[in-house]
Every structure is written in structure tokens, then in C-alpha cells.
Amino acid sequence: MNKNKFYITTTLPYVNATPHIGHALEFIQADIIARYKRKKLGKENVFFNLGTDEHGSKIHQKSQEEGISTQEFVDKYSNQFKDFCKKFDIEYDFFYRTSADYHKKHVYKIWNHCLQKGDIYKKKYSAKYCVGCEEFKTEKDLINGKCPIHQKECITISEENYFFAISKYKEKMLEYLEKNPNILSPKSKINELKNFVKDIQDISISRRKEKMPWGIEVPNDNEQVIYVWFDALTNYIGTIDYASDKNNFEQWRPGIQIFGPDNLRFQGGIWQGMLAGADLDFSKKLLMHGYILDGKGQKMSKSLGNVVSPFEQLEKYGSEYIRFYLGAYLNTFGDGNYQEEELKDVINSRLADNFGNLLSRVVNLANKKGVKINDFEKIENEFKNKVDNIKKNTLNLMDNFELSSAFNEVHKLAILGNGYINDIAPWEKNKDQKQIQICLNNLSYLLSILIDLYEPVIPKFCYEAKKSLENIEKIVLFKKLD
Known part of the structure; x- marks a missing residue:
């Protein structure tokens, strides 16, 4: 080979x-x-x-x-x-x-x-x-x-x-x-x-x-x-x-x-x-x-009446939410319980509240404060090193086909980004333009890596996210599930 x-x-x-x-x-x-x-x-x-x-x-x-x-x-x-x-x-x-x-x-x-x-x-x-x-x-x-x-x-x-x-x-x-x-x-x-x-x-x-x-x-x-x-x-x-x-x-x-x-x-x-x-x-x-089990941990079978129809799930949630839940969240090499409530919680917490929310905050603040983002020469080394270490861990896991563990690492990027923006609070009036510029460029770098790493599992969402980040266009990327 x-x-x-x-x-x-x-x-x-x-x-x-x-x-x-x-x-x-x-x-x-x-x-x-x-x-x-x-x-x-x-x-x-x-x-x-x-x-x-x-x-x-x-x-x-x-x-x-x-x-x-x-x-x-x-x-x-x-x-x-x-x-x-x-x-x-x-x-x-x-x-x-x-x-x-x-x-x-x-x-x-x-x-x-x-x-x-x-x-x-x-x-x-x-x-x-x-x-x-x-x-x-x-x-x-x-x-x-x-x-x-x-x-x-x-x-x-x-x-x-x-x-x-x-x-x-x-x-x-x-x-x-x-x-x-x-x-x-x-x-x-x-x-x-x-x-x-x-x-x-x-x-x-x-x-x-x-x-x-x-x-x-x-x-x-x-x-x-x-x-x-x-x-x-x-x-x-x-x-x-x-x-x-x-x-x-x-x-x-x-x-x-x-x-x-x-x-x-x-x-x-x-x-x-x-x-x-x-x-x-x-x-x-x-x-x-592994096997896909029902919410009670039983193997699905027609006789038990606990089979989940992928077509019904597709109709409810769309292909990329199902792809994310099955491919990025459930244990790659172990049995997984397919539960709709868990699916909704995962999509809301990982995608809407973390990834989507971070992208929205950065783009909105860049527009509001008149800051040019995606200038990676303005990134702080300490912040870049944190992002790059998570990226390195993710790629190592992907190379070993540990999908769920790899995407757990990607989720850490969104958590890091939201924690960082809350700590810096670039929306506050006492923040000078240089601080805001450094903060938002740090985050635009993080988001570019996050989007790139998530692309194999949710390619359509990542295409829209990349456009939004590069063009600094507002977007509601993920709709929360009720």
C-alpha cells in the first residue's frame, strides 16, 4: 500500500x-x-x-x-x-x-x-x-x-x-x-x-x-x-x-x-x-x-418495538444533527443508547450554545466595534499555543479513528473560546481598541480551527460558518431544539 x-x-x-x-x-x-x-x-x-x-x-x-x-x-x-x-x-x-x-x-x-x-x-x-x-x-x-x-x-x-x-x-x-x-x-x-x-x-x-x-x-x-x-x-x-x-x-x-x-x-x-x-x-x-441500543440499553429489534427509524429522525432533525450525534458524540467503539432527548441536549449544548454562540458573538462584536478579524499576526502566543495543543490532540485521535474522543477535544475549543471572551469582556466600554482587536483575532483564529476540525462531521454547517467568519456576516448557525 x-x-x-x-x-x-x-x-x-x-x-x-x-x-x-x-x-x-x-x-x-x-x-x-x-x-x-x-x-x-x-x-x-x-x-x-x-x-x-x-x-x-x-x-x-x-x-x-x-x-x-x-x-x-x-x-x-x-x-x-x-x-x-x-x-x-x-x-x-x-x-x-x-x-x-x-x-x-x-x-x-x-x-x-x-x-x-x-x-x-x-x-x-x-x-x-x-x-x-x-x-x-x-x-x-x-x-x-x-x-x-x-x-x-x-x-x-x-x-x-x-x-x-x-x-x-x-x-x-x-x-x-x-x-x-x-x-x-x-x-x-x-x-x-x-x-x-x-x-x-x-x-x-x-x-x-x-x-x-x-x-x-x-x-x-x-x-x-x-x-x-x-x-x-x-x-x-x-x-x-x-x-x-x-x-x-x-x-x-x-x-x-x-x-x-x-x-x-x-x-x-x-x-x-x-x-x-x-x-x-x-x-x-x-x-x-458498537450496537445502537434503545434508551433502556436494550438491543433494538422489530419484535420489541424499540427500533428507531433513521428516516423519521432525518425528517425531524436533518442529516447534520444526526451525523453529529451518531458520529461525533456516541462512543465510537462501544454500544450507544440512541435517545432523542439526549440528541437534543447534545445539539443545543455543543453546537447552539457553544460553537454557534461563540461564532455569533465574535462576528457581532467585530461589526459593532469596527474590528478587522482573521488577522492571525495579531494573535497572542499563549492563546495560540492553547488552541494548537487542542488541535494536535484532536488530529492524533482522528489518526487513530477515535472519533468521539476527537470531537470531545474540538468541543473544548468552543468552551475555551466562550470562557475567554467572558473573561476579557470586549463589549465593556472601558476596553480600548487594541485589547478588543487582540481578543477578537484570538477568537477568529480559534474559530477557524474549530470549523476546520468539525468539517468532516457537519460539512454544510461548517461551510456556512466559514463564510460567516471570513465575510464577518451575522448568521444564526444552529437552531435550538425544543
Whole structure:
């Protein structure tokens, strides 16, 4: 990977339902990181992949329930995710679809590579399978015989399929995890990943076509379809031209993957084994965000009736307030309780009362006192050092993908600015013009840094703030939420 190139990808949501609040969290986090990296490295040096996972038995079943062809079904829901991204200002560089023609060549390349190495073989077996997870389960994966995620009993599948000899790469994966414990954030999950890898067994990577008619056929065996995970995970290298452009591929790999807790074993285990089988480097970094919980700390589910609709929230508060709450405030690597009252409090306190209020005070006083601001030669060194130290801390945290901690630092700038202006009180009649000039230029410097640091999370607000500061134009940037 070229050190000046940065590649990040989300997981590909399964298109059997409309986008939910968890998708918003993951997409927004990835988008903030990509925007930050574009500012740092240049737009041409950042590649942000997003898309939809469109094969499998669940999708075929759902299309039949809706009475439309499977292709029509996946087109419909894939377009919903594209529209979802547009509404939340997600600026991806490529939207990958696993039902597209370009995907098949990447899947076939990795399949044939592993096959030629002797890593793919065929055998008969019988195992428990969760349709919801599209995954085989062992007894220890189940609770009272049921999948703990979908709360349903698994079906028993007995058939002859192709297997991938992932156990062959167990020691190589464990050695990599031992030498690179920082590959996974949060670090507290590294032992969970190691334990999964220690127990990893060869995995089934195909299904009989009669049982899963919607998928990519196994090369030279039209009775078998490639298993959805072996198929879909390949998008992470397919999107950077694995099968068709070696130079482009090599300049971007290895990349950064962002995903939720349910995907740790696939992203950190199975996909890494597939990379080893393909003789490719392991992923550079794995970022595991938490679950979005309801106000009582319970995982959201339709059966409990506690699901938050991202579309309803968008209608109420607009994309940038949701982006700020999910991406800048909730714990980046831990579970977060989505609470509307907290959202309103956060927006009012951090944005309206601190950021927006400070900008308004500085612009209004500059106009009232006839002071030219944005003259950074008139800044006091002590004040500049305080601002620059907070900026340095913020950038260090952003470079380590600690978004919520980074934006907590940015909030300190607004607190510093409001405290400083209250202490100096430039509106008082006894203040001479030089004092006022120094004070407001100090604050215009602080605001320029604050706006720049907040831009990846609330780009539209920051564009308006920057215009207001540069042109010394009055603006009500944030409306308080009732």
C-alpha cells in the first residue's frame, strides 16, 4: 500500500430490508474518516467503498414473497441504500453491488487461486444452519438450541458442498494477531478474535443450486452456487480491481474495514483466512463499532418495538444533527443508547450554545466595534499555543479513528473560546481598541480551527460558518431544539 493512499470500506448491508439506524452509524463513521483523510491527503489519495450484498437464500425468499423477480428485488433495495447515503451526505467513491457483472470475475479469481493451491475441496457433511445469519452454527454458538441473534432454531443441512481449508492458515493468522494487537479497535476485543481463530474449522463455501438458486455458480460445477459470505467478502478487493488492474490494486491494499459486533468473526477471521489463501496481505486495520441500543440499553429489534427509524429522525432533525450525534458524540467503539432527548441536549449544548454562540458573538462584536478579524499576526502566543495543543490532540485521535474522543477535544475549543471572551469582556466600554482587536483575532483564529476540525462531521454547517467568519456576516448557525 502506498503510504499516501488511504482505502476504507464498510460492510455491505444485506438487501433484504430497508436501511436501519445501525447502517446510519456505520456509514457516517466511515464518511467522517474518509472526509478527514481527504483533507489531509488530498481527494485523489482516498478511496471509500460502500455497497450492497445481494445474493443468498433469504433474498430469493423475500423476492418471492413480494411477487417480483430477484433482480428487481435487489435493484429496489440497493437503490434505497443509495438514496439513504444521499440523504445522510455519505460521499462514497464507489457503490459496490455483488449482483453486478464486474463482481463475478473477482470471486472467480480468488476461488480459482485457492482451488489451484488445493485449499478448496468437496465433501459430504451435516450441520446446523441459521438462515438469518446465512451461517453454520456449532452447539456452543447456540443458546437453548437457538441462534442468539435471531432467536430461531437452526435447520439441519445434509449435503455435499465445497469447503475452504481455512484451518490451514490458523497459525499464520494467530501469529499476525500476536505481532499486531493494534490491528483491531477496540483493543478489548482482540482476545475474542484470537479465540475464534484458534477454534476455526474448514468452512463450507457453496450450496446446491436447487436450494439457493440466487448466487454465483461454482466454476465448472453448475449444480453448486458459491456461499454468500465467500462471495460477498470479495468486494473488499474487487472494488480496487483485484482481477483486472494490478497496479491500481497494489496501490490501495491493504485497507481499513469498519463493521459491527456481529461481523467480527467474518471480518477478522474468515476474510483474513481468505486473504491468506489468496496470498494477499492481511487487512491493515479493523474498526468495530458498537450496537445502537434503545434508551433502556436494550438491543433494538422489530419484535420489541424499540427500533428507531433513521428516516423519521432525518425528517425531524436533518442529516447534520444526526451525523453529529451518531458520529461525533456516541462512543465510537462501544454500544450507544440512541435517545432523542439526549440528541437534543447534545445539539443545543455543543453546537447552539457553544460553537454557534461563540461564532455569533465574535462576528457581532467585530461589526459593532469596527474590528478587522482573521488577522492571525495579531494573535497572542499563549492563546495560540492553547488552541494548537487542542488541535494536535484532536488530529492524533482522528489518526487513530477515535472519533468521539476527537470531537470531545474540538468541543473544548468552543468552551475555551466562550470562557475567554467572558473573561476579557470586549463589549465593556472601558476596553480600548487594541485589547478588543487582540481578543477578537484570538477568537477568529480559534474559530477557524474549530470549523476546520468539525468539517468532516457537519460539512454544510461548517461551510456556512466559514463564510460567516471570513465575510464577518451575522448568521444564526444552529437552531435550538425544543
